[in-house]
Amino acid sequence: xxxxxxxxxxxxxxxxxxxxxxxxxxxxxxxxxxxxxxxxxxxxxxxxxxxxxxxxxxxxxxxxxxxxxxxxxxxxxxxxxxxxxxxxxxxxxxxxxxxxxxxxxxxxxxxxxxxxxxxxxxxxxxxxxxxxxxxxxxxxxxxxxxxxxxxxxxxxxxxxxxxxxxxxxxxxxxxxxxxxxxxxxxxxxxxxxxxxxxxxxxxxxxxxxxxxxxxxxxxxxxxxxxxxxxxxxxxxxxxxxxxxxxxxxxxxxxxxxxxxxxxxxxxxxxxxxxxxxxxxxxxxxxxxxxxxxxxxxxxxxx
Amino acid sequence: xxxxxxxxxxxxxxxxxxxxxxxxxxxxxxxxxxxxxxxxxxxxxxxxxxxxxxxxxxxxxxxxxxxxxxxxxxxxxxxxxxxxxxxxxxxxxxxxxxxxxxxxxxxxxxxxxxxxxxxxxxxxxxxxxxxxxxxxxxxxxxxxxxxxxxxxxxxxxxxxxxxxxxxxxxxxxxxxxxxxxxxxxxxxxxxxxxxxxxxxxxxxxxxxxxxxxxxxxxxxxxxxxxxxxxxxxxxxxxxxxxxxxxxxxxxxxxxxxx
Numbered sequence: 001x002x003x004x005x006x007x008x009x010x011x012x013x014x015x016x017x018x019x020x021x022x023x024x025x026x027x028x029x030x031x032x033x034x035x036x037x038x039x040x041x042x043x044x045x046x047x048x049x050x051x052x053x054x055x056x057x058x059x060x061x062x063x064x065x066x067x068x069x070x071x072x073x074x075x076x077x078x079x080x081x082x083x084x085x086x087x088x089x090x091x092x093x094x095x096x097x098x099x100x101x102x103x104x105x106x107x108x109x110x111x112x113x114x115x116x117x118x119x120x121x122x123x124x125x126x127x128x129x130x131x132x133x134x135x136x137x138x139x140x141x142x143x144x145x146x147x148x149x150x151x152x153x154x155x156x157x158x159x160x161x162x163x164x165x166x167x168x169x170x171x172x173x174x175x176x177x178x179x180x181x182x183x184x185x186x187x188x189x190x191x192x193x194x195x196x197x198x199x200x201x202x203x204x205x206x207x208x209x210x211x212x213x214x215x216x217x218x219x220x221x222x223x224x225x226x227x228x229x230x231x232x233x234x235x236x237x238x239x240x241x242x243x244x245x246x247x248x249x250x251x252x253x254x255x256x257x258x259x260x261x262x263x264x265x266x267x268x269x270x271x272x273x274x275x276x277x278x279x280x281x282x283x284x285x286x287x288x289x290x291x292x293x294x295x296x297x298x299x300x301x302x
Numbered sequence: 303x304x305x306x307x308x309x310x311x312x313x314x315x316x317x318x319x320x321x322x323x324x325x326x327x328x329x330x331x332x333x334x335x336x337x338x339x340x341x342x343x344x345x346x347x348x349x350x351x352x353x354x355x356x357x358x359x360x361x362x363x364x365x366x367x368x369x370x371x372x373x374x375x376x377x378x379x380x381x382x383x384x385x386x387x388x389x390x391x392x393x394x395x396x397x398x399x400x401x402x403x404x405x406x407x408x409x410x411x412x413x414x415x416x417x418x419x420x421x422x423x424x425x426x427x428x429x430x431x432x433x434x435x436x437x438x439x440x441x442x443x444x445x446x447x448x449x450x451x452x453x454x455x456x457x458x459x460x461x462x463x464x465x466x467x468x469x470x471x472x473x474x475x476x477x478x479x480x481x482x483x484x485x486x487x488x489x490x491x492x493x494x495x496x497x498x499x500x501x502x503x504x505x506x507x508x509x510x511x512x513x514x515x516x517x518x519x520x521x522x523x524x525x526x527x528x529x530x531x532x533x534x535x536x537x538x539x540x541x542x543x544x545x546x547x548x549x550x551x552x553x554x555x556x557x558x559x560x
Binding site for chain 2: 052053054074077078080082084086087088089090091092093097101102104105106107128144148
């Protein structure tokens with residue numbers, strides 16, 4: 001069996017004069033969590049819905065589990081689970097009934113109890129959908145997508161609108177999916193989500209992929225500069241020729257990531273030698289958000 | 303599972319959800335019976351003259367409310383609830399599963415027809431118990447069953463066709479009522495259309511399927527000498543059903559229209 005679960009070549013999609021997706025290529029390998037990261041309107045949902053078979057593409061090649069999703073073949077749908085960005089569930093069925101109803105459409109199923117366990121709804125199994133909270137309904141969305149034991153799961157912004165606690169819980173659900181061997185295609189506009197969950201990230205902005213790679217090193221993130229900040233008592237000499245004094249009397253020093261340890265050692269050594277205290281001492285590694293803002297910020301308005 | 307088994311299974315889930323939605327179930331069942339009681343109480347003592355024959359209005363209403371029940375269950379209810387499901391994204395989700403779309407819709411229509419049959423049985427039993435209406439038997443029974451099934455199927459097709467013209471769930475009840483209420487009034491569902499009715503009411507009523515469904519019901523239910531059954535009425539209803547099916551096939555949307 002091929003290890004390429006999704007293969008996209010030069011995908012384009014236009015709505016009238018607007019080209020929402022302007023020629024993107026990427027692939028998803030079996031067993032990985034692949035995240036598509038980008039601001040609203042970047043083309044994430046358009047791309048996802050083309051892969052899911054809801055939209056047709058204007059140009060390019062798309063293969064999902066060896067099928068062309070535009071043909072909407074039943075044999076493909078039997079192997080894919082979809083969590084749409086916003087979608088409803090019949091309000092009058094219980095959690096168990098809902099999962100069983102959807103499971104019945106698939107040739108292979110996961111046991112209902114197990115699915116309920118994976119998404120953490122065990123205590124709500126006999127509760128009707130209209131009595132569930134928004135977060136619980138979202139977990140039921142995932143449970144429904146899992147019911148047919150799919151090889152590939154699409155999660156389109158699974159945690160948008162969640163409070164921080166619910167997001168953490170949702171992430172654990174996704175981590176559980178990974179542990180049961182699913183391939184996950186995730187879209188999100190949260191950096192921390194991509195950082196925490198994804199093996200590989202593409203950043204999309206204005207319908208184009210602007211960066212691709214593992215979250216830790218995407219767009220040269222590991223080469224970006226580390227920021228060191230601290231305060232010193234008034235009248236202290238500058239400890240290092242590279243420091244900059246910020247308007248709020250904080251000193252800032254930006255160094256290459258691979259110089260971080262040495263620089264910190266020099267600084268603290270200098271402070272000890274001179275009997276100063278480095279107040280509010282802070283080391284900030286470049287975050288995915290820094291990378292993202294740099295990438296998508298440059299794209300906005302072009 | 304094959305399509306028949308999948309559809310049957312879906313009918314069971316649809317039915318379970320239907321009965322757990324108290325408002326929908328209540329109005330679907332309460333309206334025809336309530337109207338039957340009200341109209342019979344207000345007008346039941348009178349007579350109506352159709353084709354030169356005189357009718358007792360209470361027996362008339364048993365038949366016309368059965369027609370109304372079919373329209374409520376298959377047209378009004380189906381159009382509104384399918385639009386709600388479309389707007390809520392339930393249809394879109396279903397579309398992403400291996401369940402074929404026609405299995406899903408067949409299940410919805412089958413369930414609506416089942417509710418219609420149940421309503422007609424209740425109206426008939428009610429009519430027999432309280433209004434001396436006869437329960438059809440023999441050829442009348444056969445004709446009544448045909449009328450119920452053709453009527454329910456056709457109005458379900460028209461209900462699905464109408465969803466294509468409804469922009470969102472909020473608009474569903476007014477749009478559905480705007481299309482059906484005037485027809486219910488000019489087609490003799492609420493007010494019997496006698497021979498003395500204005501000509502235009504007769505002409506307009508005969509174009510649309512509601513009048514033909516009512517007449518088919520009267521004919522099937524009572525037959526000669528009260529009201530002559532005509533297969534033409536059944537044919538016109540069926541033709542509208544086919545038109546509904548064609549329109550639905552072209553305009554039905556699985557995704558919210560936002």
